[in-house]
Ligand SMILES: O=C(O)/C=C/C(=O)CC(=O)CC(=O)O
């Protein structure tokens with residue numbers, strides 16, 4: 001689809017007219033507001049709503065003058081579809097000319113992406129992280145338990161744990177190395193201090209738009225319909241803290257200190273042409289988890305690492321979201337079916353995405369095989385885990401014929417641990 005915003009028609013842009021992802025931005029010290037990426041510009045949809053060019057609510061109440069997309073998410077799929085259709089009409093080469101032919105309105109409504117600061121695109125109500133990548137689960141078993149055999153439940157249940165919504169941050173937010181307890185295998189007692197095995201996890205985040213009732217089960221198809229869109233997600237992980245704390249209740253502090261998401265929510269509608277089947281089942285799933293349509297998406301993913309002062313980043317992994325065993329719809333169905341009310345703003349981490357070859361591993365734990373096999377960056381430096389000053393970036397794009405649907409970088413720099421507090 002062609003737009004009159006020229007930069008949206010380039011094969012290299014992450015934000016062609018087919019994408020139209022949703023973010024929250026500022027360009028100065030005004031209040032953050034909703035925007036839509038198009039080529040190298042942001043469309044200020046809060047302004048267009050104020051001008052009456054976009055009208056979502058029957059009563060004329062604004063929905064886009066807010067520093068989050070939750071209001072639109074909760075309004076439901078009819079509103080999602082209406083907004084997308086209106087945006088395509090306003091931005092298409094041969095669509096409604098109201099914006100295209102009004103130079104003053106255009107100048108006010110289109111802001112260069114390069115001038116904008118991006119904020120959290122939605123209020124995260126709750127955050128759940130799954131463990132649904134088969135290669136990743138086998139690698140973690142081999143590394144930590146001496147065998148790639150999957151846990152007995154793994155092929156039957158999308159395993160997950162309840163994470164922290166309060167520490168989910170937008171790309172570009174620095175993360176301090178966490179403090180915590182750990183115990184080396186040969187040590188007699190645990191010690192307290194900065195994490196020594198700081199890691200990333202390459203994941204996709206699914207964002208729930210509409211709610212389900214407490215106690216009310218839903219089907220996988222209903223769950224799929226509740227998903228508003230997707231972001232890239234880095235589940236920062238403190239492996240030494242995690243290893244000491246996680247039995248028998250699962251991850252706690254080792255994964256609670258920070259989770260970074262990409263600034264743009266790519267809608268399920270934009271990703272629809274890239275739907276792809278979950279893989280063949282090793283064990284037949286129980287009927288409540290079966291899907292009637294392809295539940296995953298073909299999204300190429302990449303991880304880069306850049307030490308402080310280095311002039312370029314090194315690609316350390318490349319894989320694809322289609323490597324997952326369970327879809328977000330299956331995960332959401334499983335979550336709700338047990339009685340949990342799921343709400344607009346619920347964020348579901350896919351689980352770490354790894355493919356079969358080493359170049360496809362989505363964590364440093366796997367890439368360095370728990371620190372036993374250091375890898376070399378383009379700068380000549382070696383790494384096992386993250387060092388202070390390193391910047392880790394996730395990138396992702398669904399690749400169509402002559403265009404791509406991107407998410408914007410999901411980037412975070414690691415700062416030293418904060419140790420100046422009184423307790424010793
Ligand atoms: O198998 C383990 O002991 C640990 C696994 C993980 O840390 C993975 C995790 O948190 C879930 C995921 O992102 O896949």
Ligand SMILES: [Ca+2]
Nearest residue numbers: 129201235352
């Ligand atoms: Ca994770």
Ligand SMILES: [Mg+2]
Nearest residue numbers: 235255258259
């Ligand atoms: Mg986390």
